[in-house]
Amino acid sequence: MKYHRLSIAEASQAIRIGEITPSELLESHLMRIEEYDDDIRAWVTVDKKGARETAARLTQESEQGHLRGPLHGIPVGIKDIYYTEGLRTTMGSPIYSEFVPDRDSAVVSTLREAGAVVVGKTETTDFAYTDPAPTRNPWNLQHTPGGSSSGSAAAVASGMCPLAFGSQTGGSVIRPAAFCGVVGMKPTYDLLSRDGVYPLAWSLDHVGFFVRSVRDASLVLGALTGNVMSPIKTSARPPRVGLFKGFFQDRADDVVWEGFMESVEKLKEGGAFVVETPLPESFSIVHSVHKLIMSSEAASVHQDNFRSRQGDYRRKLRGLVASGLLVPSSAYLRSQRIRGRFIEEVHRTLKGLDCLITPSAPTPALHGLESTGDAAFNSPWSLTGFPSITVPSALTEGGLPLGVQLINLPCQEEALLRVARWCEEALGAELWPPKYP
């Protein structure tokens, strides 16, 4: 039973025609977890019993010819800040180490209805901020998988599940996806419900997910929104892509920028029209604005716990909350107003373009587990709430994945996925970590 390399589309098709059952698909993935999770540590909780029961029920249903859709029988990992009924949800924090929700988050509930099999809960940094989780990068165990959705990215990258959910407030989906060589997507703010997802900073928090191809991303998003987005066809017309330099070039490692420009060349060779695009005027302050909003809202979320259990907060989140408690409301409100202006500017920037493109992170996955990496290339799009996706683009000489980040206008997911599919084919970088084949 070696089904762990099947994409969602392939597994779904195999289940549909009775070639495999949901139970067999699950067992194949459970075996991967059994075999490799001591190394990788992607999972906080593996719910073997619950997952097996669900898979058995779905096997029965499919044998009776009842299929719930493209996610029928697909194993899924859920970041441990999503409420899961009857299944411990720790938020990555000792404060919630024994917390068992009595209901599902909205996304988990939709996934269950769509026939997905919840395998368990994946590692998150403490409350989805930057204090690292124990997870390691499947490409090199000495390196971080990125964060905060560390377990979800590593689980998908190592074939422990073909789909996992995470969240992004700064760069917590796009960055770990890029570090782990998978496809990560953050749809438009609020397109997928945040209900039952523990907030870090609610006006910035996005539900997002990890898969191994753009095709799979479109299947998942279609299943969650009820819009048919599948099968996405490569756009006939090569895309018009806006290329940011400036801040991005300055902040990126040489290895990242060179790899990125090579990828851009490949896109051009494929026929893409790539036009260098000036950064919006207020771009220079978006990172301060993002940080100020994030710290203010995080402080509001945590202020009660923080008073009574400050010792249970780790260093970085403690700093964030403590600094957020000092922000005057007038500064917060001014930041929200600058945010509005930045959103308008990005709207104008995207005029006549199919997407913007940047490297997905300033570095490849960093050595060591102390830092989950830099969100500076992603947080502007968490601030705007515009949809973004990362597609694997290349490997460094050291054998670490790189990715390109594509950004489009709000609620233009279908168009964004079409361009991403085009880029995925032009780049031809379907990656699989050599140690976990």
Add this chain to the structure above:
Amino acid sequence: MKYHRLSIAEASQAIRIGEITPSELLESHLMRIEEYDDDIRAWVTVDKKGARETAARLTQESEQGHLRGPLHGIPVGIKDIYYTEGLRTTMGSPIYSEFVPDRDSAVVSTLREAGAVVVGKTETTDFAYTDPAPTRNPWNLQHTPGGSSSGSAAAVASGMCPLAFGSQTGGSVIRPAAFCGVVGMKPTYDLLSRDGVYPLAWSLDHVGFFVRSVRDASLVLGALTGNVMSPIKTSARPPRVGLFKGFFQDRADDVVWEGFMESVEKLKEGGAFVVETPLPESFSIVHSVHKLIMSSEAASVHQDNFRSRQGDYRRKLRGLVASGLLVPSSAYLRSQRIRGRFIEEVHRTLKGLDCLITPSAPTPALHGLESTGDAAFNSPWSLTGFPSITVPSALTEGGLPLGVQLINLPCQEEALLRVARWCEEALGAELWPPKYP
């Protein structure tokens, strides 16, 4: 030419059948202003020239059989915080004493398209907060007309125009309307655009207006929203009305509460089903929450001017801004979250009811011009953003008007107007100040 007592509906009909012209209607109102505004001081600026030109053009149009709708030729007063192209807009403050906008606010622009004749700008408290305007109450010049839309309320009450626009952040439409014995309406938050209206606290600011009957309110709202709401028929079925006591009874003057309960009795006699309704659980903190949000947002709006021109701020607004600058963002955000809970609770409270009823203010118009009165009965509905309307209900022994405030669910203006019309008929209190007949 004594047309100042015509309602909008009557004037509109008279213009339609050619009985009077827009120019005649305007002159009649200009004459009232000429005659009485030295006493009442409702106007900052009367734009005789501009209004006469507009009225002449509309007269020509109507003579050619072209009528723009129910507001064709209707004189309107505009609170002096609404941008009016080419017409000085002072915000009631020395800081803007010479400011002439180069564009109209959205509402003014819609009004002009609908054929309304902008007579001029009405007095507002400084930046629509509580430092009093010079306006006096037409019912008794020793008394405040209420605020912050002081001029608009007094102008309509004294027959200087049949329609005037104001704004409400706490109780700045409902309270002055009640103090002046007219109908005041504050539709759902954001139903009428705040574009070009100087903000006091933008998440609480509502556009609202003053007229002399519920029928006129429905004409105006219909003209502004493009929904046909006219002519509103009395609802066949007597309404189910939720009556709040507790806080409202405790805070109200005896004369207000007694008058209010007599009005409630009249509604019952008319067949209304009045049911005492418990206050929502979080009602006890809504006033603090409202104040904290208002001060934070006002501080954000004013912080730059406040630094350079603190001497031009009057006492109450200075206190509001200074205290708002000290609010930590976590407190602001917590207030916004409590606000969300309160909104849900009021939704539940309104279940099965056609509206809630309270007195429109805790007192009749106060003696003296130092205070514009207490917004405590109105600010909870500015906080929820639910539509509210005040209808004159009685006169005190001292000859000052009282009103009842009706509240309904968001975007249920048509239903609210229907109930208000029913109550207006049952109460039978069409009021006109004896000194300005």
